[in-house]
Amino acid sequence: MSTESQELICTSKRSSLNPVKILYYVVKSLRPKQWTKNLFIFAGLLFSQNLTNYDMLLTTISAFGLFCALSGAVYLLNDLVDIEKDKLHPVKCKRPLASGRLPKSIAVVVMLILVSGSLLGAYIVGLQFFFVSVGYVVLQIAYSLYLKHQVILDVFSIASGFALRIIAGALAINVSMSSWLLICTTMISLFLGFGKRRHELASLQGEAVNHRKVLAHYSAYFLDQMIMIVTAATVVAYVLYTISDETVTKFGTRNLVCTVPFVLYGIFRYLYLIHQKGEGGDPENMIVSDKPLLFTVVLWVLSVGLILYF
Secondary structure, eight states: OOHHHHHHHHHHOOOOOOHHHHHHHHHHHTOGGGGGGGGGGGHHHHHTTOTTOHHHHHHHHHHHHHHHHHHHHHHHHHHHHTHHHHHTSTTGGGSHHHHTSSOHHHHHHHHHHHHHHHHHHHHHHOHHHHHHHHHHHHHHHHHHHTGGGSTTHHHHHHHHHHHHHHHHHHHHTTOOOOHHHHHHHHHHHHHHHHHHHHHHHHHHGGGHHHHOGGGGGOOHHHHHHHHHHHHHHHHHHHHHHHHSHHHHHHHSOSGGGGGHHHHHHHHHHHHHHHHTSOOOSOHHHHHHHOHHHHHHHHHHHHHHHHHHHO
16 A cells, blocks of 8 residues: 555544544543553552552552653654654554544643643642653653654663653652662663564564664664663562662561562563564553463562562
8 A cells, every 4th residue: 555545544534623522532642551651650659568558549649640641741742743654654543643533733732731730730749749740741752852763762761751650659758769679660661662662673674664763773683682681680680679688678578589480470471472472562551461461460569569568
């Protein structure tokens, strides 16, 4: 199918300004399925052993909601910036903005409302949380406009977003966050990021560069090397975290090391899905859709909760 035909198909079905449809397309553009990334905000609450503290739990839920709104605004920005490229993409051309179902003007207004409203809410939660939220927005804008086109830095930017979520969650309730946990989060984020780039390179093949320019600087071999490094670093960092004197003193137990097998299996299962099943392009959906992987994540959360609280 020619480029002109593809664009014609994607722009042929345009909705009238029906309020219900517009609202539906706005919500769809905010990509609620992707908000699971913001669950990292709960790490501070969980690992500070304050999960049963009602006030802290309520504050963390509020922080989670604010980051979901900020994330939605960022997705709108991404779609606005990439609208012309998305029109030529076999899947992304069906997005509300690329298909013309959601007018650009409405997307811009919604984006500005979400950003301003969320930052105001972040300021109410706390000044430190507000500054991290601003930093997150600045990082995402820089990523959308520049960093996503820079080899290696594009994946580092994604990992930084996850680290900021953990820091934000801890600052929202004024608890300290272990540097080991930040390192583990950064490593696993790099692992997921490089895995996603590898999937894009393999699935799009000759069209990869048209989809994402930075893929011209990657190769399957290079990405496999990066994945191998961050995989080893993730496992080592997590093991060291569970047995470190800081962790043992803080929690009064050495039993966190018992959760290492779940981490190992989860990583190995993910590598299996990337290399043997050709997946990895959508980590959020893959974790939910792959039952062994989902079961492993649930077991890890439950085991950590039992060890820290009981």
